[in-house]
Amino acid sequence: MIPSPASSGNPHLLRLPNWLGDFILALPSVHLYQGWLNRRAPLLVVGPPALAPLAPLLLPEIEFIPAPSSPFSLHSIFKNRHVSSATLFPNSLRAALETLPAPYRAGFSRPLRDYLLTENRPRRTTPYGYVHVADQYLGLLEDLGLPKGKAELPLPPTLPKPQDAPAQPYLAIFPGAAYGPAKRWDPTSFASVIRDLQKSHSLQPILLGGPADIEACRAVAQSLGSPITDLSGKTSTLELAHWIAHAHLTLCHDSGPMHLAAYLRKPAVAIFGSTEPAWTGPLGTSVTVVRHKVSCSPCFLKACPIDHRCLTRLTPEEVLTACEQRLNQK
Ligand code: SF4
Incomplete structure (x- = not known):
């Protein structure tokens, strides 16, 4: 189970997916996690560098860390910031390697990396059809001890019109x-x-x-x-x-x-x-x-x-x- 933030106050980390679409589908989980922490510990989010310009829009008030090119380059952040918990949404071996210094590391079960995690869970399935990706992320958090969440996107800020946009629709x-x-x-x-x-x-x-x-x-x-x-x-x-x-x-x-x-x-x-x-x-x-x-x-x-x-x-x-x-x- 994801350790309670009350015990240390050290940051928790979520590793988000690399595709923009999956990143957005993970937002309900990010906000569920942030609500669960309830300011008892900061939440750090790691994602692809290409999405760094979008981070202030998609993750207001949450610290976004672009994943470095080498998975091992992230290790200093875990040590310097005393990150206590890392939860991974990508299936990749790379994501598991990135987060190795965290005392608690959890993610979806994958044959080639389960031994690198301290806890793993299978993706949710149903015999009747597909489980939406947003619900799979929420399901992983629920399986790791967080409350059940809804696949609802947080409200976005208002964006200004692009300078070059035409006057007509x-x-x-x-x-x-x-x-x-x-x-x-x-x-x-x-x-x-x-x-x-x-x-x-x-x-x-x-x-x-x-x-x-x-x-x-x-x-x-x-x-x-x-x-x-x-x-x-x-x-x-x-x-x-x-x-x-x-x-x-x-x-x-x-x-x-x-x-x-x-x-x-x-x-x-x-x-x-x-x-x-x-x-x-x-x-x-x-x-x-x-x-x-x-x-x-x-x-x-x-x-x-x-x-x-x-x-x-x-x-x-x-x-x-x-x-x-x-x-x-x-
Ligand atoms: S769904 Fe069928 S037609 Fe479409 S890309 Fe796949 S194989 Fe081709």
Whole structure:
């Protein structure tokens, strides 16, 4: 069981996942843990350096420590700060190595690292379907002695509008998906939906994404065949959040931006391909999920070994209908 903070007052540490989406799905657990500590001990959160710019937005009043490139470089923090407890959400061996100096180390049971932890628990499962990732994190904390929590995202702060944002309503489009091509919809289909939303709602389209999404954005711009603002690779992750916060609608895949929109309570339509909404779907009610369920879905593969039917059978009309419905709910 996670040691009670009353005994020492030394910091507790949570190691969060490296993907932005999973990081956001862990936020209900972070806030449950912080509430349980009730200021009796500080909570330190370790996560990927790439998400450091987002930490003040996602984890206000919580100290965020970017994970160093070597897992052993974190050891000095444990020694200098006398960290008493480390709980790990990633399955990785690396996360277990990072936290070795903590007297108490707990996480999900994994065959190759269980011997490095002082306590491990199996991931929650059910014979009837999937246990959502957010509930798995909460379930781990509950199994380690914390109270039962709810998969509800904390309220976000209000974000200012990006300086370059247009005066007219805009559509934020994220055609990339860092996970792999199995999650990505066809650029010509994106272009078709963009054209229709330009006509029906006068939405100015803005292409967005990180450096890895530049190609996907360029493909959509080429398919559109008319000028479009493309900011892919030109914004920080925090700036992406600002763009989502002021978009009339966000159109994306099952990706970090989808979870950011859910966190910000902003309207979005998210396209699912090889993955499963019951497992990693957005929390809350602001994001509409669209998918074409096929017998091989979900496969959770990064690249499709067959004909990508889960996404090629999803028509622009279906996605447009979801966008129209989401816009009409505003
Ligand atoms: S195997 Fe099926 S679910 Fe997986 S990417 Fe291909 S079509 Fe989609």
